[in-house]
Structures are given as structure tokens and as C-alpha cells.
Amino acid sequence: MHIRRLSTDNRMSQAVIHRDTVYLAGQVGESMEAGIEQQTLETLQEIERLLVDAGSNKEHILSVTIYLKDIERDFAGMNAVWDRWLSAGVAPARATVEAGMCESDILVEMSVIAAVAEQ
Structure with a gap:
């Protein structure tokens, strides 16, 4: 069984690919002083x-937790912003919850599961 990890450190990987599925760690933006958009x-x-x-x-996203x-x-x-970003007809399964963040300036974090694109 082959597992590929991207951007890995001692604690976590930003992406893990197993078979035809991609798992992304929770992602946040860089501008912590910025607003939600x-x-x-x-x-x-x-x-x-x-x-x-x-x-x-993004057309292969299966599920996202926001x-x-x-x-x-x-x-x-x-x-x-999500509605402008996502292409029509490819909306994934999605859950949105309120959560405490690891840093007080983070307003949004997203965790994604996607299929590998056919090649």
C-alpha cells in the first residue's frame, strides 16, 4: 500500500494521498489581520x-469541513467567496461549524477530501 505525503513535518502533513483519495489538513489563509472574505x-x-x-x-473535492x-x-x-470560487455543478458534501481556533486571528479553516483527477 503506497501512501504519499506532501509538506510533512514531525507533527503533520499538509496533504496525504492514498490510492485515489487526497486528504488535506486544515487550511487557513496568511493574512490574519484580514476579514472573513x-x-x-x-x-x-x-x-x-x-x-x-x-x-x-477543486472540481474533484468530495467533502469539505469548514x-x-x-x-x-x-x-x-x-x-x-465560496460561491464565486466553486464551479457550477461540482458542489461537494459540506459541513460548516463554529469552532475555537488555535490562533485568535484565524476566522476560517477548511479541511478537504478530494479524488485524484483522472489522468
Whole structure:
């Protein structure tokens, strides 16, 4: 059984590929001082980059779990960016929950499972 890991350190890998499935660690944006829209955009850009590195893309996302620091305040702003980013007809299974974040400035984190793109 072959397992490939990307961007690995002692604690975690940013992506793990097993057979035809890609598992991404929770991803966040870089601009911690930014609002929900910018953090969401940066998070999605990082997800897209990791998926490409793993042999997949956003059209192959199977499932995403979205963690929001304040779901009441940020759900609409996050969804506005998500809706523009995601192509029509390929919406994955999705859950969105409110969660405590490991750093106080993080507003959104996303964890993704995707299929490897057919080659």
C-alpha cells in the first residue's frame, strides 16, 4: 500500500494521498489581520494549490469541513467567496461549524477530501 505525503513535518502533513483519495489538513489563509472574505479567499487558494500538487483540483473535492470562529457573523461572507470560487455543478458534501481556533486571528479553516483527477 503506497501512501504519499506532501509538506510533512514531525507533527503533520499538509496533504496525504492514498490510492485515489487526497486528504488535506486544515487550511487557513496568511493574512490574519484580514476579514472573513480575504481569509476565505486565501484559504481556498491554498487548497487549490495543494490539490494540484497532489494530482487533483477543486472540481474533484468530495467533502469539505469548514470551521468558522464566529458562524453568525462570518457565514454569509465566507459563503459569498465560496460561491464565486466553486464551479457550477461540482458542489461537494459540506459541513460548516463554529469552532475555537488555535490562533485568535484565524476566522476560517477548511479541511478537504478530494479524488485524484483522472489522468
